[in-house]
Amino acid sequence: MSKLSINRTTKLCMSLSARPGNFGTRFHNHLYEALGLDYVYKAFSTRDLEGAIHGIRALGIRGCAVSMPFKEACIPMLDSLDPSAEAIGSVNTIVNTVGHLHAYNTDYIAIVRLVAETPIDRDIPFLLTGSGGMAKAVASALRDNGFRNGTIVARNKTTGPALAEACGYRWASGLADAEAGMLINVTPVGMEGGPEVDDLAFPQAMIEAARVVVDAVALPSETPTIKAARVLGKRVVTGAEIQTVQAVEQFILYTGQTPTEEQIAAAAAFAQGKTAA
Known part of the structure; x- marks a missing residue:
């Protein structure tokens, strides 16, 4: 046409x-x-x-x-x-x-599909940063696909604990010195045009310790976090x-x-x- x-x-x-x-x-x-x-x-x-x-x-x-x-x-x-x-x-x-x-909610559907296509141990401990609409989709998709050992990291003391409770996960207000096998960024850190475009969503040491890194930021597709994970040979899922x-x-x-x-x-x-x- x-x-x-x-x-x-x-x-x-x-x-x-x-x-x-x-x-x-x-x-x-x-x-x-x-x-x-x-x-x-x-x-x-x-x-x-x-x-x-x-x-x-x-x-x-x-x-x-x-x-x-x-x-x-x-x-x-x-x-x-x-x-x-x-x-x-x-x-x-x-x-x-x-x-x-x-x-x-096709964000939810997309995460379910990508999880099914990516071999990830369902017992892996994960950290998810964020508590907005996309974070709800990701956390719910993980919950519904057997991921039980998760922590929602969100500074918002209303939406963060609410999302964690709804999905049966823990809540933390900051990353502190935590480690996890899977890291999931659902915040604007690394987003093109934002104030944190050049920042990592997680400390370098946490990325080094992880096995899987997911970044929901779609623009750019190769965020600083994804680039750092690729250099280390980690399995990645990009926002794109x-x-x-x-x-x-x-x-x-x-x-x-x-x-x-x-x-x-x-x-x-x-x-x-x-x-x-």
Whole structure:
């Protein structure tokens, strides 16, 4: 399908975020064109969440990705939740089927898939830094896949203990001198454009002692933490991998089409700015 062939039958998909990015727009539109689908994807922000959700229903918008700060606030406005969203009380994907808004959490689905594909001992002790929406998805996915020996490290003395209790893990307000076999960063440390872009999410000694390092920061895909882990030969899971898997799940939910691995790789590279349009 040509990029210029938008017409009255074209299906619209969108995203809602306080700070819209380009990854989803580039990723989905690249795949629409590759598969010849009559769809278009556009990112939006809003100060009227209820009006936006009503608009999805009223205008027949097929799908909507949901980012912070709307992941929990939108739930009362929806018709039903998939177990992936219900399990953690957080939504990142809405599918509109003839006015019925059904919500998923494809971050959760992505972590479940990546864990299944990565050989990791379920008894490994892990540290997870962060207690926001993405941290809830990661912690819940680990809990539901047999990881029992975990610590949630979060400075927020409300959300940190609440997440730890909900998942059956310990809570700590700081890293101190802790060690763990798996380290998971779900904070903005290392994020492009942030004040801690050059910082490690964990002390070097902790990275040296770990076997697996996961960093949910997607931009850049090679954060300082991931780079340090690679140099040491650790098994790593990057935020770019997580972002791509969850976006593929959204694409399938919206279109009913499953792209090939080659098409996914090409779309991810394009979305990350690694190839020209």
